[in-house]
Amino acid sequence: MRTISMKKLLGILFILFAIGSFAQQTITMNSSTNGTTVTMTGCTATLYDSGGPSGNYDNSENYTITVCVPSGYPMELDVTMNTESTSFDYLYIYEGTTTTGNAVASRIGGSHSDTYSLNSSCATFVWRSDGSVTRSGFEIQIRCGMECQDFTLVPDITARWNATEERYEACSNDALGIAAHGVFPNNDAPMGYHQSDENLIWTWSWVDVNGRHEDSGEGQCAYRRHRAWSILHQFAGYRH
Numbered sequence: 001m002r003t004i005s006m007k008k009l010l011g012i013l014f015i016l017f018a019i020g021s022f023a024q025q026t027i028t029m030n031s032s033t034n035g036t037t038v039t040m041t042g043c044t045a046t047l048y049d050s051g052g053p054s055g056n057y058d059n060s061e062n063y064t065i066t067v068c069v070p071s072g073y074p075m076e077l078d079v080t081m082n083t084e085s086t087s088f089d090y091l092y093i094y095e096g097t098t099t100t101g102n103a104v105a106s107r108i109g110g111s112h113s114d115t116y117s118l119n120s121s122c123a124t125f126v127w128r129s130d131g132s133v134t135r136s137g138f139e140i141q142i143r144c145g146m147e148c149q150d151f152t153l154v155p156d157i158t159a160r161w162n163a164t165e166e167r168y169e170a171c172s173n174d175a176l177g178i179a180a181h182g183v184f185p186n187n188d189a190p191m192g193y194h195q196s197d198e199n200l201i202w203t204w205s206w207v208d209v210n211g212r213h214e215d216s217g218e219g220q221c222a223y224r225r226h227r228a229w230s231i232l233h234q235f236a237g238y239r240h
Contacts, residue, residue: 028052029063029127037066037097037122043073043144049127049137057089057137061129066097067142068122074145075123079105081112082136083129091138092126099124117145152183167207 025045027038047067049057069075083089086109093105095118104116104123125140159168184196203216 026053027065027067029065029125031063033065034063035065037068039068040070040142043069045142047125047138047140047142051134051137053139055136056134057083057127057129059129059131059134061127063127064099064124066122066124068097069142069144071121073121075118075121076143076145077104077116077118077123078141078143079108079112079114079116080139081109083109083138084133084135085110088130088133089135090128094124094126095120095122097122097124099126152185154183 025040025042027033027045027047028050029047030050045067046053047065050061050063051057077093079091079093081091083091086107088109090107090109091105092099092103092107093116094103095101101120101124104118105114108114123142127138157168159170159174161167162169182196203214205212205214207213
């Protein structure tokens with residue numbers, strides 16, 4: 001009797017970050033917000049210098065502000081700078097709610113654009129300008145970072161399990177049913193999205209007389225035939 005060996009089912013999870021629909025928040029760093037902490041109402045905000053989105057900052061500014069995304073998320077920043085050189089006008093960014101936190105960006109300015117990922121839900125920004133020459137300043141896009149959803153993959157394979165060889169086996173004419181489902185112990189919170197079998201991507205690998213094969217798919221069940229036997233692939237894909 002010819003047998004076909006099958007490796008244990010391997011599911012690979014890709015998660016797309018999804019956030020509830022909130023209007024983008026605008027925060028301005030000026031004398032009225034100096035020394036304050038702003039907790040964002042959603043997961044996206046833009047932090048501007050005192051000139052806002054279309055004006056220049058002023059001379060001799062010395063401002064500090066702390067901004068926090070909703071609790072449970074890390075923070076990501078897209079920073080665009082247009083200032084005098086860092087000898088004159090510059091910005092510091094620290095993780096956390098004080099300037100004693102890890103310095104994510106130190107004395108940045110001039111023509112500068114970069115992305116920063118923080119290990120904190122809050123960031124403290126410190127801005128300094130000298131006594132002459134101003135430019136359009138900075139624009140900082142602030143957003144929640146991605147928190148990966150915990151999961152456990154539970155396979156369901158209609159084939160004989162060979163404990164000695166640690167493999168599934170079936171006769172060459174047998175139909176093999178392969179399926180799986182995920183268990184998501186932290187679904188919906190605090191990440192803010194719902195994870196299910198229908199928004200996973202699966203990758204399957206197996207071995208037969210012709211060697212090792214791998215396939216993947218998304219969304220719904222699919223049937224693939226391999227010579228005299230068939231395998232049911234249950235695929236699930238991500239959704240935006």
